[in-house]
Structures are given as structure tokens and as C-alpha cells.
């Protein structure tokens with residue numbers, strides 16, 4: 528497999544001219560880091576003989592896809608968050624894929640009803656709760672974060688970040704716009720400090736006594752446990768799998784979409800189906816401590832140790848429809864101010 532970094536223009540030229548040389552290949556644009564995806568692509572190459580070429584970048588791949596238009600070598604785009612996947616669809620850069628294998632292996636709530644994107648892993652938005660200052664069972668839902676008893680005790684990242692927008696969009700999907708706004712005002716009123724930093728920075732703040740509760744994805748907790756310095760932060764907090772609307776925990780996905788002009792469409796479908804199958808699902812989910820979408824596949828040991836939970840069953844395609852309203856509410860309540 529070839530992995531190219533977007534900055535290397537020369538390498539990209541090789542990728543663009545590759546079709547004439549390689550008999551069978553598939554080209555991937557990925558926002559996900561090489562160490563997460565390389566093992567699966569290597570396994571796919573071994574099994575099928577189809578070469579997987581990857582362009583990896585932290586930003587700008589969607590713009591590149593747009594600029595390349597019909598000449599784009601890309602067949603598949605890998606990214607995280609329902610927001611980013613639905614943005615690619617809305618921009619008209621994807622095509623519909625119909626596959627019995629994909630619909631059998633990926634639960635309906637984690638894929639686009641039109642087949643324009645498919646989730647491969649899920650991540651649960653957890654509440655991290657101080658071991659010292661929050662009793663087990665004292666908080667069990669996202670709704671509870673707006674309770675005045677937590678005044679001055681909550682830390683979160685920016686309300687405009689995709690992860691927070693998705694949670695608020697889910698809240699709107701369950702309760703409507705007005706109640707969601709009330710809730711966000713309540714959470715804001717409870718903040719210990721201005722929203723800042725990433726998911727890990729919030730749990731670090733708990734370990735430093737800045738706040739008692741925060742929000743973050745499960746894989747960050749697992750990553751922190753495995754890191755010498757950060758395990759101190761993680762060990763300061765318990766994880767809570769909160770409910771939303773009396774239902775399960777809000778989850779998001781990492782996923783894939785086929786580009787509109789995929790030059791290697793058949794190979795791309797083969798790769799998508801391979802990625803939904805047991806072997807790749809286990810490799811991918813374990814590598815980043817995410818949950819496999821394929822329910823046949825066991826969770827990593829560390830995720831098992833965090834406990835089981837029910838996921839919210841609201842389709843992510845529905846949640847995605849409320850993202851624009853969610854962003855409007857964040858600004859209206861001045862969440863980051």
C-alpha cells in the first residue's frame with residue numbers, strides 16, 4: 528500500500544498517474560491517521576490483490592475533491608463525525624452505494640438511507656465525573672448537566688466543535704429546538720470556565736480540580752489510560768454512559784463515502800464490504816478503541832472494562848438534519864463567550 532501525505536505534491540502526482548500501471552487498485556482520501564487504517568488495507572491487499580493507495584491529510588481533502596472534479600483519482604473518503612460525512616453528501620461529492628453486505632452488517636441508524644455514507648465504527652459521548660467529588664449514580668443523563676446543582680462544576684470544549692454540535696443536534700432531535708436551547712443555557716450557566724481545549728483537556732481539568740464533570744468520547748479515555756502522563760488524568764474520573772430522552776447514550780461514527788466519480792468503483796465496493804466484515808471491523812475498532820458497527824465483532828478489552836451500554840437509536844441521518852439549528856443555538860446563547 529502507498530500512503531502519501533497531502534503536502535507531498537510529487538507523491539500525489541504518482542497517485543494520479545497510477546491507474547495506467549496498476550492492474551487493480553482503489554484510491555482513498557483519508558482524514559483518519561495512517562496507523563488506524565493501514566493494517567486493514569494491508570489485509571485487503573493480501574486477500575484480494577487490489578492495491579490500496581491512500582492520501583492522508585488533516586484538512587483540505589474535501590476541497591481537493593471539489594477542485595479535482597471529474598478528474599479526481601479518489602474512490603473513497605474516510606472521515607469522522609456525522610457532520611463531516613453529511614457535509615460531503617450535501618456538497619454533491621458522493622454517490623449512492625447499494626450493497627446487501629453493507630446493509631446486513633451495518634445497522635440502519637449508522638448509515639445514510641440513500642447509501643451515500645456508511646459508518647464503520649461508533650464512539651460514545653461520555654460524561655467524565657470526578658471520582659472524588661461526584662458520587663457514582665449522581666449523574667446519569669445529559670439532561671442532568673443543566674441542573675443548577677452543578678453550578679461552576681462543568682468543563683467542556685467549544686460549543687462550535689463538531690462533537691458538541693452533534694450532541695446538541697441529537698438533543699434537538701429528541702426534544703425540539705426550544706428545550707434544547709434551554710438545556711444549553713443551563714449547561715453554560717454551570718460552566719467552571721470558558722469552553723476551551725479538546726476532549727482530553729477537560730478530563731485533565733477534572734484531575735486538576737478545575738471542574739467535576741466534562742464530556743468526551745470513549746476512545747480518548749482509553750488512550751489516556753494507556754499513556755503514562757495522561758493516565759493520571761483519566762484515573763481522576765469515572766466514566767458515565769449517559770441517557771438522552773430516557774433512551775441510550777449519544778454515539779457518533781467514523782465512516783466512509785464513495786466519491787461521485789470514483790474511477791475504481793467495483794474495487795471501492797469490495798473495500799467497503801471488506802471494511803464492514805468481521806476481520807477489518809475488529810482491527811479498526813481495536814486500533815482506536817472505538818466500537819465496531821458490526822454487532823458480531825467483540826469489543827476491545829479496555830472497552831469491555833468500561834462497561835456495556837445502550838446506544839441512542841435515533842438515526843444519525845436524522846440527527847444530522849439538526850446540525851445547522853444546533854450551531855445557531857450555540858451562537859444565540861453565546862456558549863463560548
Ligand code: FE
Nearest residue numbers: 607726744747
Ligand atoms: Fe476525536
